[in-house]
Amino acid sequence: MTTYKLNLSTTEPNNDVGLIKIRQDDTMTQRLSVTVYEHDKLVDLTGYDIYLNSKMPNQSTVRDKVTDLINPKNGHFSYTLIDSFWQCLGDISLWFSFEINGTRDSTANFEYRVIQGHCKEINQGNYIWEFEELKRKLEEMGLDLSNNYNDFKERLDILLEMFKTMNTYSKEEIDRMLVKLIAGEKISATFTMDYKGKVAGSLVENSNIAKWVHNSELLEPNATSYNEFNQSYYNLLTNGVFANNAPTTGARAISIFNFNFYEDFKRKVPSLFPSNNNVQSNVESFKKIFKTAKWGVYCKGSSSAGNKATMRIWNQSSWVVPRENNTDKLAKLQDNTVNPIYINEKGILSLIVYAEPNDGKTVSVLQVNNPSADYTVELSLRDIFTTKEELEAVKVALEATKNELKKDIADLKTYVNGELNKKEDQLIDSGWVKATLSAGAIQDVNNPLKYRKRDKLVIVKGYVTLPNNVGAIIWTPPTGFAPSSQEIIRVTLEDTNADRKAFVRFSGGRLMVAYNNWSSSAYYLEAIYYVD
Structure with missing residues (x-):
C-alpha cells in the first residue's frame, strides 16, 4: 500500500502537493491521506458527503464517494483510488467536493500522473458511481x-x-x-422478436403466435378460422421450413404471424406500466415511446399461376403494403415503419404471408421460415420516473376522489338508515305473550310457552307438560297468529330415556298433541312460521 499525505485547501492553490506517479497496474493500493484547510484553518467536515472528482483528458467524468472518514471534525479522511481514475495516461487533474443539505464546496485542483503498466489505456466512458449522486x-x-x-x-x-x-x-x-x-x-433501444423457444398453446415463454388457414379470402387477424401452429410446426418455422398446402379449389395457403411488442417490452421494463392500468391504456403509453419497427420473413409460394408469395401488414382495417417473391427459392420479404398505426389495441403487429389460390388442378403451396420483427423505443427518465408535479397531481386527484367517496358513503348511510327507520315504523311487534293452554296441558313456572308476532313472522317457544290423550288441543292461537298449514313443532325432552316421546303439530290452526307417552315432566316446544 502506497500512501500520499496531502494538505489541500479550499481557498489556496495546492502547489505543494508534489509529483504523484501512479502505475495503471497498481490496483487498490494507491491511498490518499487528506487533510483539508481553509485559510490555514482545519475544515470541519462533520456530516458532509465527500467525493473525489476528475475530468479525464478524453472528457470522461469520474466520480467516487469517500467512505473512510478518519477525523471529519478536523478535516481528515482517506481515499483509495479505483481503476477509473487511471483510465487515461498522462497528467490528471482532480479535486474533492463536500456536500450537505444541497450545498457544495470543493478543494482547489491537484494533479497526479498516470504511467503505463501492463494493461493498455482503456476508455471507460463517463461514470457516476455513487447512488446518492444519481438521486x-x-x-x-x-x-x-x-x-x-x-x-x-x-x-x-x-x-x-x-x-x-x-x-x-x-x-x-x-x-x-x-x-x-x-x-x-433520450436513448434508443431496439429489440428483436421471433419464434425461438416458442411453446405451442403457451404465451409464457414467448408471447408471439403463428397461425395458418386455407381460405379464398385474406381474413382479419382475429378471425376464428385460423389454426395456431402445433409444436412441430413451430419447430419447423425456426429450424427448417414450414410448408402449408391448400388442396381445396379456390383456397390459398395462408400463414399469419402476430408479434406482441407491448407484452415483450412490458416484461423487460415492467415499471413503465402500472399494474392497475388496463392493457389498452398501457399500449397507448407504449406507442408514445415507440420509434420504429421493421419485419420480415423468408418465403416462397407456388400455384397454377406460377411462383409467387406475398407479404402484407395489417393496418387495423385491411392488409396493406404488399411485398412479393416471384422466384422458386426462399427469399426474405421485409418492410419497416415509423407509424404506430400497425400496432393494435393489444400491442400486436400482425403480418400475413400467402400463395395464390388453388385453381382445381394445382395445389396452392406456401413455404415460410424465420419470421421476425424488430421494434425500437426511445426513452427518457421522465418516461421511467414520475415527476414531482405529476405525483402531486395524482395525490390531488386521489384526495378529491377520497372526499367524493366519503360524501357518497355518508349520503348512502343517511338514505339506508332512513329507509330502515321507515321499515321499522311499519313493522308490527306484539311482544312476548304467555299462551293460554287447555286440555290439561301445564305451563312451566320459569319458562312457560310464549308467542310473539313481528310483522308476518310468528315465534312460539317454551316448556309445557303435555297430556297423554291423543288429539288434545292444548292451545288455540288468537286471530292473525295461527299458521295456514299443518306446521310441525320441535319437541325436546331433557331426559336420558330415549323411549319417552311426544309429537305435537298445528292442525286447523290449533296446537294438537298427536302422540305422547310421558306426562311427568315438561317438554320444550318451539315453532317458527309465517302467517298471511
Whole structure:
C-alpha cells in the first residue's frame, strides 16, 4: 500500500502537493491521506458527503464517494483510488467536493500522473458511481423518488438488464447510456422478436403466435378460422421450413404471424406500466415511446399461376403494403415503419404471408421460415420516473376522489338508515305473550310457552307438560297468529330415556298433541312460521 499525505485547501492553490506517479497496474493500493484547510484553518467536515472528482483528458467524468472518514471534525479522511481514475495516461487533474443539505464546496485542483503498466489505456466512458449522486441529479430534474431508494435502484437494475438482453452493448456503452438518461437526454433501444423457444398453446415463454388457414379470402387477424401452429410446426418455422398446402379449389395457403411488442417490452421494463392500468391504456403509453419497427420473413409460394408469395401488414382495417417473391427459392420479404398505426389495441403487429389460390388442378403451396420483427423505443427518465408535479397531481386527484367517496358513503348511510327507520315504523311487534293452554296441558313456572308476532313472522317457544290423550288441543292461537298449514313443532325432552316421546303439530290452526307417552315432566316446544 502506497500512501500520499496531502494538505489541500479550499481557498489556496495546492502547489505543494508534489509529483504523484501512479502505475495503471497498481490496483487498490494507491491511498490518499487528506487533510483539508481553509485559510490555514482545519475544515470541519462533520456530516458532509465527500467525493473525489476528475475530468479525464478524453472528457470522461469520474466520480467516487469517500467512505473512510478518519477525523471529519478536523478535516481528515482517506481515499483509495479505483481503476477509473487511471483510465487515461498522462497528467490528471482532480479535486474533492463536500456536500450537505444541497450545498457544495470543493478543494482547489491537484494533479497526479498516470504511467503505463501492463494493461493498455482503456476508455471507460463517463461514470457516476455513487447512488446518492444519481438521486441528487434526478431530484434536481424534478423527478420524485418517493424516498424509496430500493425501488429506484430496482428500476435502474431493470434498465441495465434490459440493455444486457439486447446483446449489442458493452458495459461501457451501457454506462454511457445511463449517463445520457441522467443528463436528460433520450436513448434508443431496439429489440428483436421471433419464434425461438416458442411453446405451442403457451404465451409464457414467448408471447408471439403463428397461425395458418386455407381460405379464398385474406381474413382479419382475429378471425376464428385460423389454426395456431402445433409444436412441430413451430419447430419447423425456426429450424427448417414450414410448408402449408391448400388442396381445396379456390383456397390459398395462408400463414399469419402476430408479434406482441407491448407484452415483450412490458416484461423487460415492467415499471413503465402500472399494474392497475388496463392493457389498452398501457399500449397507448407504449406507442408514445415507440420509434420504429421493421419485419420480415423468408418465403416462397407456388400455384397454377406460377411462383409467387406475398407479404402484407395489417393496418387495423385491411392488409396493406404488399411485398412479393416471384422466384422458386426462399427469399426474405421485409418492410419497416415509423407509424404506430400497425400496432393494435393489444400491442400486436400482425403480418400475413400467402400463395395464390388453388385453381382445381394445382395445389396452392406456401413455404415460410424465420419470421421476425424488430421494434425500437426511445426513452427518457421522465418516461421511467414520475415527476414531482405529476405525483402531486395524482395525490390531488386521489384526495378529491377520497372526499367524493366519503360524501357518497355518508349520503348512502343517511338514505339506508332512513329507509330502515321507515321499515321499522311499519313493522308490527306484539311482544312476548304467555299462551293460554287447555286440555290439561301445564305451563312451566320459569319458562312457560310464549308467542310473539313481528310483522308476518310468528315465534312460539317454551316448556309445557303435555297430556297423554291423543288429539288434545292444548292451545288455540288468537286471530292473525295461527299458521295456514299443518306446521310441525320441535319437541325436546331433557331426559336420558330415549323411549319417552311426544309429537305435537298445528292442525286447523290449533296446537294438537298427536302422540305422547310421558306426562311427568315438561317438554320444550318451539315453532317458527309465517302467517298471511
